[in-house]
Amino acid sequence: MNKLSLMGLFGLVIRRDLMLAMRRRADVLTTLIFFVIVVSLFPLAVGSEMDMLRKMAPGVVWVAALLASMLSLGRMFSADYLDGTLEQMLLVPQSLSILVLGKIAAHWMLSGLPLVLVAPVLGLQFDMSGQALLILVLSLLLGTPVLSMIGAFGAALTLGLRGGGVLVSLLVLPLCIPVLIFGTGAVIAVTSGVSPASNLSLLGAFLLMSLLFAPWVSAQALRISME
Amino acid sequence: MAINWFKYAAPSSFYGLAGKLVPWFAWPAAILFCVGIYIGFFVAPTDAVQSEAYRIIFIHVPASILSMFIYLIMAGYAALGLIFNTRLSSMMATSLAPTGALFAFISLWTGALWGKPMWGAWWVWDARLTSELILLFLYLGFISLQASIEDPRRADRAGALLAIVGSVNVPIIYFSVKWWNTLHQGSTVKLSGTSMHISMQQAMFTMFAALWLYAIAISLLRVRSIILERERNSQWVTEIVEMKQ
Amino acid sequence: MLEVKELACARGEQKLFSDLNFRLAGGELLQVQGENGRGKTTLLRTLCGFIQPLEGEIQWQGKSINELDEDYFANIVYLGHLNAIKDDLSALENLRVSSALSGSTISDSAAIAVLRRMGLRGRETFPVKLLSQGLRRRAALARLLINKAPLWILDEPLTALDVSAVGLMQEMIGEHLRNNGIVIFTTHQPLEVSGAVLRRLTLS
Numbered sequence: 001m002n003k004l005s006l007m008g009l010f011g012l013v014i015r016r017d018l019m020l021a022m023r024r025r026a027d028v029l030t031t032l033i034f035f036v037i038v039v040s041l042f043p044l045a046v047g048s049e050m051d052m053l054r055k056m057a058p059g060v061v062w063v064a065a066l067l068a069s070m071l072s073l074g075r076m077f078s079a080d081y082l083d084g085t086l087e088q089m090l091l092v093p094q095s096l097s098i099l100v101l102g103k104i105a106a107h108w109m110l111s112g113l114p115l116v117l118v119a120p121v122l123g124l125q126f127d128m129s130g131q132a133l134l135i136l137v138l139s140l141l142l143g144t145p146v147l148s149m150i151g152a153f154g155a156a157l158t159l160g161l162r163g164g165g166v167l168v169s170l171l172v173l174p175l176c177i178p179v180l181i182f183g184t185g186a187v188i189a190v191t192s193g194v195s196p197a198s199n200l201s202l203l204g205a206f207l208l209m210s211l212l213f214a215p216w217v218s219a220q221a222l223r224i225s226m227e
Numbered sequence: 228m229a230i231n232w233f234k235y236a237a238p239s240s241f242y243g244l245a246g247k248l249v250p251w252f253a254w255p256a257a258i259l260f261c262v263g264i265y266i267g268f269f270v271a272p273t274d275a276v277q278s279e280a281y282r283i284i285f286i287h288v289p290a291s292i293l294s295m296f297i298y299l300i301m302a303g304y305a306a307l308g309l310i311f312n313t314r315l316s317s318m319m320a321t322s323l324a325p326t327g328a329l330f331a332f333i334s335l336w337t338g339a340l341w342g343k344p345m346w347g348a349w350w351v352w353d354a355r356l357t358s359e360l361i362l363l364f365l366y367l368g369f370i371s372l373q374a375s376i377e378d379p380r381r382a383d384r385a386g387a388l389l390a391i392v393g394s395v396n397v398p399i400i401y402f403s404v405k406w407w408n409t410l411h412q413g414s415t416v417k418l419s420g421t422s423m424h425i426s427m428q429q430a431m432f433t434m435f436a437a438l439w440l441y442a443i444a445i446s447l448l449r450v451r452s453i454i455l456e457r458e459r460n461s462q463w464v465t466e467i468v469e470m471k472q
Numbered sequence: 473m474l475e476v477k478e479l480a481c482a483r484g485e486q487k488l489f490s491d492l493n494f495r496l497a498g499g500e501l502l503q504v505q506g507e508n509g510r511g512k513t514t515l516l517r518t519l520c521g522f523i524q525p526l527e528g529e530i531q532w533q534g535k536s537i538n539e540l541d542e543d544y545f546a547n548i549v550y551l552g553h554l555n556a557i558k559d560d561l562s563a564l565e566n567l568r569v570s571s572a573l574s575g576s577t578i579s580d581s582a583a584i585a586v587l588r589r590m591g592l593r594g595r596e597t598f599p600v601k602l603l604s605q606g607l608r609r610r611a612a613l614a615r616l617l618i619n620k621a622p623l624w625i626l627d628e629p630l631t632a633l634d635v636s637a638v639g640l641m642q643e644m645i646g647e648h649l650r651n652n653g654i655v656i657f658t659t660h661q662p663l664e665v666s667g668a669v670l671r672r673l674t675l676s
Contacts, residue, residue, distance in 0.1 A: 004572070004573070004575040009573075012569075012572050012573065016569050019561070019565075020558060020560055020561070023560035023561070023599075024560060082554075083554055083555065083556065083557065083558065083559065084552055084553075084554025084555060084556035084557075085556045085557070085558060087522070087550070087552055087554070087556060088550070088556045088570060088573070089573065090522065091520060091521075091545045091548065091550055092542075092545065092573050092574065092575075093542050093543065093544075093545040093546035093574065093575055094542055094575070095542065096542075153392065157372060157385050157388065157389060158372070158375075161375045161376060162375060163375060164375075167371060167372065167375055170364075170367065170368050170371055171368040171372060171389060173364070174361050174364040174365050174368065174400070175392070175393070175396050177361060177400055177403065177404070178396075178399050178400055178402075178403035181403045181404070181406065181407045182403065182406075185406070185407065202403075217388065217392060220388060221385065221388055223522075224381060224384045224385050224388065225381065225385065226522055227378075227380070227381060227522060227523050227524070377484070378483075378484050379484060379485060380482075380484070457485055458485070459485075460485060460486060
């Protein structure tokens with residue numbers, strides 16, 4: 001019996017999930033459109049005064065990104081759970097953590113990365129400066145993978161439960177607060193003339209920490225939910 | 228006299244023990260509560276800066292400390308249940324959660340009541356109040372996760388994993404909220420500069436002990452009903468029910 | 473060799489069975505019987521390692537499956553109630569993905585040969601969602617033919633299959649047993665495998 005290498009498994013799962021997503025492109029777009037709409041609602045609700053919008057921009061973009069990534073969590077495991085392929089994945093003769101990491105990576109490429117790419121355009125709606133936009137993109141680039149990882153844990157815990165979609169937000173959102181604080185903090189720092197380095201390095205630390213623990217914890221959660 | 232403690236790890240024997248223990252915690256809790264209120268309201272002197280309003284800390288501070296403490300104990304019990312597969316520990320975790328959530332809520336409520344005379348606003352985004360709010364969210368997440376899972380074994384284990392991840396996150400959340408607070412120059416809740424009067428300390432300590440004993444008594448009561456519910460198909464529960472009739 | 477010792481399982485707080493003992497060597501066929509709700513599926517899922525038993529132990533080649541962990545999974549193929557195929561992919565793509573996940577690579581021609589044997593000739597590259605229930609089940613069963621694992625655990629493999637597919641299934645099981653494989657299955661339909669002794673385990 002030849003064993004699949006860890007990298008082989010990681011790549012295979014990503015390719016599989018991307019291939020499946022390409023068969024249903026609309027799903028990927030809905031998350032993105034949701035993000036764009038939520039961000040655009042704010043000026044309509046609070047008024048179009050430029051000074052205020054500039055001040056609000058990092059918070060608005062980050063909160064919208066947080067909500068959009070919650071919205072897409074349902075796709076992470078539940079489709080595979082419903083058709084039985086998740087069961088087969090649990091029987092893969094290789095580390096389940098790596099398999100979960102592959103699924104998280106694919107989920108981020110499909111829901112996190114598009115947000116990062118669109119964010120600067122939305123930032124322009126709020127009259128953000130070029131430097132602030134750059135830091136916004138950087139902070140999202142470091143932060144959205146963490147959201148996907150924490151989200152994977154919540155999605156695994158609530159697998160197959162009634163009202164799982166709302167429940168998962170209830171579990172996951174409080175755990176995401178540090179990411180939100182330092183993500184917006186980085187942009188606020190640069191607009192008030194302070195170096196955003198410490199905020200960004202803390203975000204980087206969160207990313208490393210969740211890379212270490214989240215796949216394993218989510219794998220355990222999956223095993224519990226599949227019992 | 229040697230007591231075989233392992234005997235009480237079985238839910239059926241713990242049911243009886245818990246029943247006997249409840250009054251030993253409930254009565255002292257009630258007495259200490261009255262004593263604490265008396266000292267707090269009638270013995271402790273009026274604060275120079277905050278006048279009478281400060282007296283709410285005799286409930287606010289013990290409730291805040293306990294709400295955080297109970298979360299850790301809950302996570303500890305849940306972890307024990309997950310690792311050693313001891314059902315009683317998982318049931319203890321489940322029975323502690325509502326009490327912890329209640330204390331977190333009391334802490335927020337009294338914090339708001341205190342805030343009004345202090346800053347003229349019911350809610351200020353103070354670091355500690357904000358952390359307490361997030362802690363309440365964590366409790367609510369734990370309770371709703373367990374409530375929405377029908378299989379008790381999965382509920383125990385999923386809740387345990389969430390509680391462990393939550394307790395690892397609590398310090399990170401606390402630290403980041405504090406950072407955020409200094410960034411936005413929020414207000415910090417502090418007693419006026421002078422050191423606490425001895426009777427204030429007494430009142431605080433008595434109330435803390437009272438709430439602690441109350442938490443133990445109520446969670447023992449609650450774990451008794453959880454045990455009955457989970458073991459309703461077993462022989463000993465049927466016997467108890469028949470005896471009562 | 474699979475050995476089950478003193479096994480007890482529960483669903484929720486309700487005990488399903490206890491003191492279950494059996495031992496299966498290469499070439500043996502075991503049918504798990506019992507009325508609905510007696511725990512047939514629970515037993516099969518426990519044998520796969522999805523569920524931790526209440527008491528007792530399951531051993532593969534003399535080692536506990538908890539110890540073996542991932543290495544045990546290399547020895548089993550599980551077919552559950554759900555087909556475990558993706559509707560958006562074709563039967564061929566499904567087969568390639570599941571074979572890759574189990575650690576073996578399969579050439580397109582070999583995969584197509586397997587699908588043709590399963591009666592999917594001409595439909596290999598259709599998205600599975602366009603196929604009928606029976607054909608989907610056939611596409612799922614194709615997994616058995618590409619996996620080299622010795623232990624087959626089949627939960628109601630004959631669901632939705634027509635007469636010819638049932639015959640094919642019997643043939644496949646017979647081949648697997650002759651290759652020193654082990655098959656554990658549940659079914660509500662008669663299943664006869666020529667040249668094999670059928671052992672029965674009744675849960676009550």
